[in-house]
Amino acid sequence: xxxxxxxxxxxxxxxxxxxxxxxxxxxxxxxxxxxxxxxxxxxxxxxxxxxxxxxxxxxxxxxxxxxxxxxxxxxxxxxxxxxxxxxxxxxxxxxxxxxxxxxxxxxxxxxxxxxxxxxxxxxxxxxxxxxxxxxxxxxxxxxxxxxxxxxxxxxxxxxxxxxxxxxxxxxxxxxxxxxxxxxxxxxxxxxxxxxxxxxxxxxxxxxxxxxxxxxxxxxxxxxxxxxxxxxxxxxxxxxxxxxxxxxxxxxxxxxxxxxxxx
Amino acid sequence: xxxxxxxxxxxxxxxxxxxxxxxxxxxxxxxxxxxxxxxxxxxxxxxxxxxxxxxxxxxxxxxxxxxxxxxxxxxxxxxxxxxxxxxxxxxxxxxxxxxxxxxxxxxxxxxxxxxxxxxxxxxxxxxxxxxxxxxxxxxxxxxxxxxxxxxxxxxxxxxxxxxxxxxxxxxxxxxxxxxxxxxxxxxxxxxxxxxxxxxxxxxxxxxxxxxxxxxxxxxxxxxxxxxxxxxxxxxxxxxxxxxxxxxxxxxxxxxxxxxxxx
Numbered sequence: 001x002x003x004x005x006x007x008x009x010x011x012x013x014x015x016x017x018x019x020x021x022x023x024x025x026x027x028x029x030x031x032x033x034x035x036x037x038x039x040x041x042x043x044x045x046x047x048x049x050x051x052x053x054x055x056x057x058x059x060x061x062x063x064x065x066x067x068x069x070x071x072x073x074x075x076x077x078x079x080x081x082x083x084x085x086x087x088x089x090x091x092x093x094x095x096x097x098x099x100x101x102x103x104x105x106x107x108x109x110x111x112x113x114x115x116x117x118x119x120x121x122x123x124x125x126x127x128x129x130x131x132x133x134x135x136x137x138x139x140x141x142x143x144x145x146x147x148x149x150x151x152x153x154x155x156x157x158x159x160x161x162x163x164x165x166x167x168x169x170x171x172x173x174x175x176x177x178x179x180x181x182x183x184x185x186x187x188x189x190x191x192x193x194x195x196x197x198x199x200x201x202x203x204x205x206x207x208x209x210x211x212x213x214x215x216x217x218x219x220x221x222x223x224x225x226x227x228x229x230x231x232x233x234x235x236x237x238x239x240x241x242x243x244x245x246x247x248x249x250x251x252x253x254x255x256x257x258x259x260x261x262x
Numbered sequence: 263x264x265x266x267x268x269x270x271x272x273x274x275x276x277x278x279x280x281x282x283x284x285x286x287x288x289x290x291x292x293x294x295x296x297x298x299x300x301x302x303x304x305x306x307x308x309x310x311x312x313x314x315x316x317x318x319x320x321x322x323x324x325x326x327x328x329x330x331x332x333x334x335x336x337x338x339x340x341x342x343x344x345x346x347x348x349x350x351x352x353x354x355x356x357x358x359x360x361x362x363x364x365x366x367x368x369x370x371x372x373x374x375x376x377x378x379x380x381x382x383x384x385x386x387x388x389x390x391x392x393x394x395x396x397x398x399x400x401x402x403x404x405x406x407x408x409x410x411x412x413x414x415x416x417x418x419x420x421x422x423x424x425x426x427x428x429x430x431x432x433x434x435x436x437x438x439x440x441x442x443x444x445x446x447x448x449x450x451x452x453x454x455x456x457x458x459x460x461x462x463x464x465x466x467x468x469x470x471x472x473x474x475x476x477x478x479x480x481x482x483x484x485x486x487x488x489x490x491x492x493x494x495x496x497x498x499x500x501x502x503x504x505x506x507x508x509x510x511x512x513x514x515x516x517x518x519x520x521x522x523x524x
Contacts, residue, residue: 048337052313071342075310079341080333083362083410083418090367091416097365097394100345104359104403105352132359132403139397141366148345154353156345 004033005137005176006250009165010183010243011040015081018088023244024183025088030247034137034176036168037096038145040161041081045073048080061220065120065158073158074100077146085144096142101125101149102156104132107164109149109157123149123157125164128171162224166231169238178235179250182228183243188258189225193218202259205229225260232260266295267399267438268512271427272445272505273302277343280350285506286445287350292509296399296438298430299358300407302423303343307335310342323482327382327420335420336362336410344408351404358404363387363411364418366394369426371411371419385411385419387426390433424486428493431500440497441512444490445505450520451487455480464521467491487522494522 008028013020028037042063046056049072057064065073082098089096101107101123109123133143145168147161162182169180189208191198193216203211208225211217217225225240232238241249241257248254270290275282290299304325308318311334319326327335344360351358363369363385371385395405407430409423424444431442451470453460455478465473470487473479479487487502494500503511503519510516 074345075337075341077341078345079337079339083336083340083364086362086364087412087416087418089416090364090412091414095366097361099359099361100348102345102349102352102360104357104398131401132398135397135401135403136366136394139393141394141397150349150352152353154349154351156349 002177006035006179007169008181009038015041027247029094031250036143038165041077045076048076065122070121078148082146096144097136098144100146106132107149123159125167128167162227166227169231170234173234179237180235181239187242187256188240204261264439268297268441269431270443271300277303289509291356293512298405300427303339307338310338327384332383339408340410358406359398360406362408368394369411385421387429390429424489428489431493432496435496441499442497443501449504449518450502
């Protein structure tokens with residue numbers, strides 16, 4: 001049997017609110033075995049762009065990354081957010097090392113084609129090199145990954161954190177029994193977005209397609225679920241759950257989550 | 263005989279000018295064996311503070327780091343500058359991993375006492391833990407260190423890059439034959455600041471004190487030389503030199519540098 005590796009992705013309130021970050025990290029600490037944390041930071045980037053007098057540009061919720069925006073997301077994701085999380089983890093005794101996908105050439109991407117639409121310095125992941133993250137984990141460190149990747153030529157690129165989590169989970173699946181957890185403020189995928197009691201405990205890809213057609217799944221959840229299902233056939237378990245229960249999910253002591261199945 | 267480790271510190275134009283950074287990294291690549299790069303970034307931080315409508319505050323050239331300034335230096339040093347350097351290194355085939363002293367608890371500091379003067383979130387280095395950097399180097403990566411450290415409680419602190427270079431060099435001195443190189447735009451310590459031909463090839467601590475008294479040494483050079491001399495008794499060689507000759511200095515194929523001696 002292969003050793004277990006848990007890849008956890010968080011965004012939203014965990015990034016923006018120090019109290020929530022603290023709560024999450026206390027639960028994250030309790031997740032047993034090797035683990036990797038992937039974080040977003042979009043709202044923080046928007047705030048910084050505005051502070052610098054720049055307008056956050058988006059198309060269908062996806063950021064258009066011009067040169068100044070790239071500098072800003074590199075600073076905010078790779079610096080402010082990443083080191084903020086690492087600091088909180090270190091403070092509670094979790095020895096964490098914060099990196100981007102550029103570090104050690106660990107997540108190689110290419111610049112997204114400018115047709116049909118130019119997203120600027122946006123990266124599409126091509127390859128995950130597990131060597132550096134493995135080296136850190138074998139020495140007892142928890143890699144904390146900011147959503148920045150890079151080309152082989154050294155160009156930094158802004159990259160979707162959900163995709164990074166999915167690609168990292170897939171890349172480790174031949175070495176570990178990988179569990180991929182997408183952490184949210186809600187318990188999982190809801191049948192009715194307005195009813196927190198309508199949690200779907202297990203969702204098949206076909207069922208997801210039906211819910212999508214019926215527009216029962218929230219728009220922001222769609223790219224996340226697409227990424228999550230993309231990883232499903234490679235990893236042992238993909239969970240959409242509440243980040244505050246990340247330890248219980250990992251330890252199987254709760255049923256409050258959505259498990260993806262094929 | 264112990265394996266050689268070269269610790270190189272750069273700041274100034276290397277950080278601010280992409281062409282100079284490219285030139286430096288090409289030379290850095292040629293430095294043989296294990297190596298660690300420590301960088302500054304003060305001018306970039308000043309620019310970002312101004313961009314954000316904040317006034318860089320300093321006392322005797324040392325930054326006063328209030329809370330907003332701390333966020334800014336974490337972003338600029340740990341994100342923008344650090345990942346910029348890592349990107350350029352990766353692009354020329356040097357596999358680099360950018361970290362701060364907070365990552366892996368590798369450089370533990372305490373907040374500088376607020377008396378006689380309150381420098382805010384400024385860190386005084388207490389301990390360097392070499393485990394994480396060693397783990398990266400043993401896997402073939404070059405650690406690139408941003409001048410941010412942290413307390414054991416997880417508080418990020420702004421820390422002088424010259425001090426970090428000196429403390430890192432000292433910490434590795436029982437495992438490696440360490441060479442510490444402070445890289446500048448000039449060839450080394452000059453007898454006459456206005457005469458680039460007046461390079462001092464070797465300087466003893468006593469001689470340094472005399473030059474300091476005579477005010478022949480430039481004010482900005484004093485804390486650097488204090489740090490450099492502080493490391494001298496622990497490491498095999500401390501050099502003040504031109505960053506563009508860093509490979510020649512390391513390979514002993516130039517005599518254009520200042521060597522510190524006791």
